[in-house]
Amino acid sequence: MMDKKRLEALLEQATVACYDEEEEFSGVLCTLEDNLNFPLQAEALGEQVEVIGLDSRQSSLRKGIVARIRKGGREYTVGLGDPNFIDPDPTSAEWLAMYRYWAGTNEEE
Secondary structure (H helix, E strand, O other): OOOHHHHHHHHHHHHOOOOOHHHHHHHHHHHHHHHOOOOEEEEEOOEEEEEEEEOOOOOEOOOEOEEEEEEOOEEEEEEOOOOEEOOOOHHHHHHHHHHHHHHHHHHHO
């Protein structure tokens, strides 16, 4: 687990100048799209998959951020918090940890 101060610093970077939950959600989504290095290897539903991007059209404050995955030449969508990422690069790992931290703090409210 990353240091809480580092997670909060990344979250602040993603949500700077955001005034409400919708803007904060958009800030996190845009920051993840800019900083995650796709494709990422992961395990989802017990199988190895490739996370190939985010689906901003299906993502929402209520549903969370939706990831696009590829398995066996077909594409699916899952919540970004669902896959277990396998050895992501350091930058992606930090931003994924920030997303899980942000999503967890929003669920507690």
